[in-house]
Each structure stands twice: as structure tokens, then as C-alpha cells.
Amino acid sequence: MDLNIIWFLLIGILIAGYAILDGFDLGVGVLYLFARSEEERRVHLNAIGPVWDGNEVWLLTAGGALFAAFPIVYGTVFSAFYLAFVLLLVGLIFRAVSFEFRGKVESSLWKRVWDWAFGLGSLVPAILLGVAVGNILMGLPLDEQGHFTGSFLGLLNPFALLVGTLSLSLFLMHGALYMSLKTQGEVQERMALWAKGSWFAMILIFLGATSAAIFAAPHLFANASDHPSLWLVALLLLLAAVYIPVALGGSRFLRAFLSSAATIFFMVGLIGAGLFPRLVPSSTDLSYSLTLYNGSSSQATLGAMLIIALLGMPLVLAYTAFVYWIFKGKVAISEESY
Amino acid sequence: MEIVLLSRLQFAMTVGFHFIFPPITIGLGWLILMMETLGWLKKDESYVRLAMFFARLFALTFAVGVASGIVMEFQFGMNWAEYSKFVGDIFGAPLAAEGVFAFFLESTFLGLYLFGRKKVSKGVHWFSALIVATGSTLSAFWILVANSWQQTPAGFVIRNNRAELTDFWAAVFNPSTLPRFFHTVDAALITGAFLVAGVGAYLIVKNKEPELGKKAVRLAVIFGLAVSLLELFPFGHESARQVAETQPAKFAALQGLYETKAQAPIALFAIPTYPPPKLKAAIEIPGVLSWLTFGNVHTPVTGIDAFAEDEVPPLFLTFVSYHNMVILGLFFIGIMSLAALQLWRKKLWENRFLLKLLVFSIPLPILACELGWIAAEVGRQPWIVYRLMRTAEGLSFTVPAGDVLFSFFLFGLIYLCLGGLYVFLLLLEIRRGPEPAKAKEAE
Numbered sequence: 001m002d003l004n005i006i007w008f009l010l011i012g013i014l015i016a017g018y019a020i021l022d023g024f025d026l027g028v029g030v031l032y033l034f035a036r037s038e039e040e041r042r043v044h045l046n047a048i049g050p051v052w053d054g055n056e057v058w059l060l061t062a063g064g065a066l067f068a069a070f071p072i073v074y075g076t077v078f079s080a081f082y083l084a085f086v087l088l089l090v091g092l093i094f095r096a097v098s099f100e101f102r103g104k105v106e107s108s109l110w111k112r113v114w115d116w117a118f119g120l121g122s123l124v125p126a127i128l129l130g131v132a133v134g135n136i137l138m139g140l141p142l143d144e145q146g147h148f149t150g151s152f153l154g155l156l157n158p159f160a161l162l163v164g165t166l167s168l169s170l171f172l173m174h175g176a177l178y179m180s181l182k183t184q185g186e187v188q189e190r191m192a193l194w195a196k197g198s199w200f201a202m203i204l205i206f207l208g209a210t211s212a213a214i215f216a217a218p219h220l221f222a223n224a225s226d227h228p229s230l231w232l233v234a235l236l237l238l239l240a241a242v243y244i245p246v247a248l249g250g251s252r253f254l255r256a257f258l259s260s261a262a263t264i265f266f267m268v269g270l271i272g273a274g275l276f277p278r279l280v281p282s283s284t285d286l287s288y289s290l291t292l293y294n295g296s297s298s299q300a301t302l303g304a305m306l307i308i309a310l311l312g313m314p315l316v317l318a319y320t321a322f323v324y325w326i327f328k329g330k331v332a333i334s335e336e337s338y
Numbered sequence: 339m340e341i342v343l344l345s346r347l348q349f350a351m352t353v354g355f356h357f358i359f360p361p362i363t364i365g366l367g368w369l370i371l372m373m374e375t376l377g378w379l380k381k382d383e384s385y386v387r388l389a390m391f392f393a394r395l396f397a398l399t400f401a402v403g404v405a406s407g408i409v410m411e412f413q414f415g416m417n418w419a420e421y422s423k424f425v426g427d428i429f430g431a432p433l434a435a436e437g438v439f440a441f442f443l444e445s446t447f448l449g450l451y452l453f454g455r456k457k458v459s460k461g462v463h464w465f466s467a468l469i470v471a472t473g474s475t476l477s478a479f480w481i482l483v484a485n486s487w488q489q490t491p492a493g494f495v496i497r498n499n500r501a502e503l504t505d506f507w508a509a510v511f512n513p514s515t516l517p518r519f520f521h522t523v524d525a526a527l528i529t530g531a532f533l534v535a536g537v538g539a540y541l542i543v544k545n546k547e548p549e550l551g552k553k554a555v556r557l558a559v560i561f562g563l564a565v566s567l568l569e570l571f572p573f574g575h576e577s578a579r580q581v582a583e584t585q586p587a588k589f590a591a592l593q594g595l596y597e598t599k600a601q602a603p604i605a606l607f608a609i610p611t612y613p614p615p616k617l618k619a620a621i622e623i624p625g626v627l628s629w630l631t632f633g634n635v636h637t638p639v640t641g642i643d644a645f646a647e648d649e650v651p652p653l654f655l656t657f658v659s660y661h662n663m664v665i666l667g668l669f670f671i672g673i674m675s676l677a678a679l680q681l682w683r684k685k686l687w688e689n690r691f692l693l694k695l696l697v698f699s700i701p702l703p704i705l706a707c708e709l710g711w712i713a714a715e716v717g718r719q720p721w722i723v724y725r726l727m728r729t730a731e732g733l734s735f736t737v738p739a740g741d742v743l744f745s746f747f748l749f750g751l752i753y754l755c756l757g758g759l760y761v762f763l764l765l766l767e768i769r770r771g772p773e774p775a776k777a778k779e780a781e
Contacts, residue, residue: 050449053404057445061437063411068434069427078415078422081735085416086745087410090752096405097756100398104763147735297427300503305431312438322440323450326457336453 003302004292007069008276010309014065017270018058019129021260022181025052027175029122030168031067031167031194032115040187045099045338047331056092067099068305069276071168072146073279073296080140080148081132084155086126095121103338123168130167134160137271138217139281142288146295149284159209159216166205168316170264172196173244177257182331192248195256199244206241206267220274230273234244236267340740342730348746350715352409354708355753359403361707364478364523365530366396367471372557374467378460383775384550389467389571391550391772392534396762397452402760404445409749417742421722424500428493428509429484444473458609459605478523488723490715501590501726517580518714521573524565525710528670529703531562535677536700537768539693545572546771552687555696559681563674566637570667581717582631585724586640587649588717591656593627595641596618602639610657615642660713664733666706673699675689 015043025048035041048055067074078085098118102111137161141150178195183191215222224230240262275281279295280286296302359365370389377385411433414422422429447469455463494501494509503509538554541547582589590596594605596615603622611618625635634640642650675696680686722729 050453054449056408056445057437057441060408060441061434063415064430064434064437066430067415067422068430069425071430073422073733074415074426074430075419078412079417079419079737081739082416082734084735085412085742086741086748089412090748091750092408095758096408096761097401100401101759101763104398104766106441152741166376295679297430298497300501300506301427301431304503304506305434308431308435308438312435316438316442316446320446323431323446323454323610326450326454330689334456336455 001335003299003306004296005277005307007065007296007302008151008292009270010306011062011065011069012272014058014062018055019171019264019268020054021055021058022179023171023264024048024175025055025121026095026126027171027173028179029175029178030126030172031175031191032122033099033119033304035312038111039333042097042333042338043183043187043331044179045102045118046333047179049099049338050327051324053096054323056096065305065309069297069302070279070290070292070295074291076142076146076148076290076295077136077140080150081135081155082130083152084128087289088125088132089133091121091124091128093121094118094127099338117310123327126171127164130164130170131155131160133167136280137213137220137274139219139283139286139289141284142280142282142290143284143289145287146282146288159212161204162209162212166202166209169198169202169205170267174257174264177244177253177260180253181257182329184330188253192251192253192289196245196248199241199248203241203335210298215276215298217281219278219286223273223276233266233269237263237270240266246287341737341742342733344739344742344746345733346729348742348749349413349417350377351746351753352406352413352749354711355757356403356406356410357707357711358704358757359399359406360474361479361526361529361704362399362533363396363403363623364471364474364526365528366392366399366533367467367474367530368527369530369558369561370396371464371467371471372561374556378464383554387772387775388550388554392537393452394767395533395537397448398760398763400448402674402756405756406753417734417737418722418732419734419736421727424727424732425487425723427500427502428487428491431503431506432480432484432487432510436477436484436487436549440473440477440480442473444470444477447473473523477522478526482519482522483510483512487512488519488721489718490514490724491726496726506741513584514580517573517576521569521577521710522575522707524569525703525707527565528562528569529707531558531565531674531701532670532703533698534558535674536697539696540768542545542687542769543690543693543697548687549774555677555686555693556681559674559677563629563678566667566670566674570671574664574667579631582639585718586644587645588651588656589631590640590642590644591651591717592660592713593639594653594657595627595639596643598638598641598644598757599691600628600636600638601625602631604630605657605661607661608657610654612653615653624659637648648720651717656713658719659709659716663706663709663713666702666709670699670703670706 007029028048029043032041032044035044094117098114098121102114119162135155139149141154144147171197176191176198180191180195181189243259244256244263247259277293278289278291280290347615370392373389373392376382377389404553412718447466450458450471451463451466454466455675477548487509489514491501492512493503493505495504534554536556538551541551542555581592594608594617595602601624603624605617606623608617608620608622628637628639629635631637642653677686677692677696680689680692718724720728721731722732
């Protein structure tokens, strides 16, 4: 266990944390497009209103940590994904401002514009994040110096797009489960239906993507044969995923949501287990891959960063949990609400 | 269009747009805390109503700040990949620290502050306001640590074709971090003060809750005078001295000093021309620059002539932005002094001219902030890390120029729309005014 491995794990935790927290924000944003009334729309906005911003910070921190711990990877990947990230950013920009802008003018045209901005601003990132992950899993065309030699269109390959639909269905399910916690009556029933439907889609796509990966990204399975203990991650993933409809069946919405969070966590874990010790496999030649050793910062920086993480993250988890606890319970529209 | 220029323009545009908002939220955050504190200590509901009113402006500003801020985090890797790889060992850590220590704090507790007033005790709610202000200030600290390292790199060694960290604290507290931190945060406090003073003055002039307006103006003018004075001395002075000591080419460009000389003059007004570097129509006071910089009229100040032509920043833009920033800074001291004087003589509320001037001055600190930044960053050219890496060397070489052209126009268009909408909505909220006081509850 060295600093590079610790940081590999920490980046994974930050990515998992982002997916678990902003994942349901994005899912709720997509569900928003199907809301049936003004009141229902406001319920969606206020279900995530007090927490979405803190959730999004996990993305910024994951990016910042990647920059600090693995700057070669950060530079290579972020420039390789240039246009995709431009679209991702545009989505996130519109999602962010929609909350505040929407309610300020009493006009149905105004509200409709921001409804689309909010919904699409959630849909586009939900898909593109998966497309990005799919490309990393498959590997990018990297030359001997680790330079990206591909193109934007090359990133829109079938496997990556499939993983994009996986992230969409995953976040949709996760968002619907969160909404089932925050709503009641007819809306809650509909959210449970959404959750069941997207769970089903998610399972199918996951199985499809994993099968496709055997051909598109065989290097991901090398670790599993060398370290059978990694099958434990797959088993935990299976258990968490399978429990979701079980919990839903008994209307145990909190358990279903927590299982969904665990599903996301173990899915990220599985990705890490497959990639290790590479961060970005090279589809040109595996030996050109960016690894957690050739893509990392110096030991001094990794050490300093670890201290920052150990000081900061427990605090973050504590006060985040506190704020979630303050806002627990069903959504109630009041005069401060969006 | 040439990719270096495009990437630089895009960065300038995105960061210039982004930087409209944090000074407002940092300054306003502290002022809102003061209002909440006064409301609590004096048991005065009108301060709480003021805080809630300004909180609506704060939330609007914060949203656009966050939206434009995410772009910055990504842009280093997207457009400046070679830079990221070269300095990531040192530059990445403050950015990650900004996330861990500052962004989480301000974003999480803002949710509590905006939506949790009725759900938690007065103490906890007040605390959330404190944390929002603290978090945003810490965010300024960490990003300034990163940017200051670009200006005065320290605590590193060149190894493995990149800058590698040797001393964390030396890198964080490099020679320019503290002067720039105090100067920038104080600039944000001035921005907040002028916003509150201007909005308060508006409420008085339009006779919309004038009593609330008076309380806002009183608070903002006293606070604004103090921070405007501090911004010149010691903060502005220390900032300038730091540049003179560690970045002499930049200092010469800022001051328009094209020949190294003793008894170096300060230029009150001039039009820089090039080539060769010359000041036209200059109004100068001899000796003042040497004296201000080194405390001695006879000490020579290094001029542009001491540097090779390819190591000198764009002279016109650097000079003009710096000088106009200073003029604005002096104006801020002037108007706040006048307002404070009238306040003391109990004549401010009848002085409609001065009140209207306060209203129209609201955007001026934002302009000053932008000018200061232009001076700082353009003045640093041609370096992306001073004397270590040139801006042109830091580009992402694998991104086609067409992609950058596309993103430049896309972000430009979006920011134009968002900027316009922001101003529209801000004015709408200000015109709406504070929420009416609650009817007294039956005892």
C-alpha cells in the first residue's frame, strides 16, 4: 500500500461520492421533464434545492484531486475529451442557474424555457459522464509519450454510448428512489414505478455492457483472474442491485435508496478493480497506458494531499450528513422554496 | 485563428466573466452576516429583513458564480494540458484544497442558510451565515495561492521535465500570496459595501422601505470607508511593492517606466505607445515612484529597457488597466468619505445627489476588480509561470483549433445571455424590495 495506491482509492471514493450524491440530482432533473404539473415541478426542484450545490462540489473536488494527484492523467484526459466536456459544462451551467432563474418571473414562457434548461442540463451530463467512463474503460488512443491521438467522433463509439445509457438509467433509478423518499401519495407511487422500470433497464444495460467489455476491453478482466478476491466486489454489487426491487416491493424506500447508493459505490469499485493499476489504458498499445505510477505527482505532493484529505473529508462528511438530516422528510413548499 | 490567441482569449473571457460574481458574494456574504448579527444583538427585525433581502441577491449571484466556476476547474486540463502536466505537482493541490476546505463549506451551509431558517435554532442559522462567508473567503485564499505561485513560484525544483514540490509551505506562502490575498479579499469587501450602500440608497430615493434603506447605507458606508482606505494602504501599497521586488518587468509595465532611473517618476496620466515604448502626453511627478517603492527618492527603479523584447508584457493594456484601477480606488475612498461625513452631520438622507451617486456606483468596484486582474495577468505575460514557462508552451497540443473556436463562441454566447439575464433579474429583485414585515402574532 503506497501513496499512489491510496490516491487511486481516494479518487475512486470521490468519484463514487459524486455519482451517489449528484447522481440523484441529475436523475431528478431528468424526471423533471416528465412532471405533470407546476406544483409537481416545484416539488422536484425543492427536493434537491438545499443539497444539490454541495453535491456538485464532489465533481469539482474529484477534478481538483485528479489534477493534484495525477496531473498527467488530468491534462491528457481533459484535453482528449475537449468537446464532450464543453457540452458537459454547458449542461451543468444551465442546470445550476435554472434553480434561481426559474422562479423569478411570473410567466409561463419564462418557466418553460428554464424547465427545458433544467431538464436538458441534467440529461446531457447524465449521459456524457457515462460516455467518458466508457471511453476510459476501453482505453484511449495514446502514443508512446502518452499523448492522445484520437478525435471527438472517436469518443462517440458504441461501447462508450452504451455506458452512457447505463449511467443515465442508473441516475434515473437513483433519482426516482430519492424522490420516493421525499414525496407521498400518487407522486410517490409514480416515482416507485420509475425506479422499478429504470432498475430493469439498468440491469439489462449493465449485463450488455459487461459482455461487450469482454471484447472491447479485455484488459479489464485480467485482475479478476489474478485476484479472485475481486469477485467479492462483483458479488456485493449484485447483492446491492438485487435488493433494490425487493425493498421497493415492501415499500421500504430508504433501504431501496441506500441500496442504490451501494450499487453505485460497488460499480465504481468494479471499474477501479478492472482498471488497476492503470488509470487510462492505451488502446494503441497497453504498455503506453497511463498508470497510477507514471501519471502521478511526486511523493511530496501525494503526501501533502493526503493530509489535506484526512483533515478535510471527515469534516465534509459530518456537516453534509448534518444538513441532510435537517432537511429530512417530505418536501414541503414554503415561501422560501423555489 | 491562431490557437494560442484563441485559448488565451477564451480563458480571459471565461475567468473575466466568472470574476464578476465571487467579489459580490464574498463581500455581500460578510455584510449579510453583519446584518444577521445586528438583527440578533439589537433584537431588530428590520436587520433580519435586510439580510433576507440581500440573501436573495446573494443566491442569484452565487448560482452564476458556481456555474461559471465549474468551467474554470475544467479549463486548465482542457485548454492548458501541457501547463497542467508541468505544474500539476504544485498547482493542483491548492485547487483540490479549495474544493475540500472551501467549496464544500460554502455550498453546504448556503443550503442551510437559505432554506433552514425555520428548521434550526437562531444560533445554528447565524453560524451557517458565518460559514458561508468564511467558506467563500477560504476559496479566495486557495485560488490566490495557486495564481500567486504562477507569479512568484517557490518551494519547488525542476525535475522529470516538470516542477516538483519540495516545500509545501513555501509554495503556499510564496512571496506574493499574502499581499494578493488581502488586496483581493478587501476588493471583494468594497464590492459588497457598494452594493449594499447603493441598494440602500435606492430604497431611500424611491421611498420603498426608506428606514431599512437607511440602516443598510449606514452599515455599508462605515464599513465601505474602512475597507476602501485599507485597500490603498496598506494592501495596495504592499501589493505594488511585492511586484516591484519580485516581478520587475511587470512593475515597469504597470507604472509605464520605460527607462531604468533613479528619482523615478509616477505617471498620473499618460498614453503608452509602442514601438518603441514611450509615454505620450504624460503628466508625471518625478521621484515619487522611487520613494513609494523603496522609501528613497534616489533609489533606481528598473525600467522596461532592462529586459529583452520577448520578456516584456503588453505595455498599453497593463498600464491602462492598472492606472484606471487606482483611479477607481481613489474614487471609492472619496465617495465613501463624503457619504460618511454627511452621515456624521446627519445630512446624508436629504442629499439626493449623493444617494443617487451611490446607486450608480454599484458596478464600479466590479470594474476595478476586473481591471486589477487584467493588470495582474496581462502584466505577467509572456509567462504562464513567471520566468519558468511561457504561456504559449502551456497549451493543449492535441486539441484542434476548430474545437477551441467552437467552444469560444459557445461559451461567449452563453455568458452574454446569462450576464444579461443576471443583470435583469438582479434589478427585478432590487425593485421588488425587501419582503414586508410579518404581522405581529397574537400574544
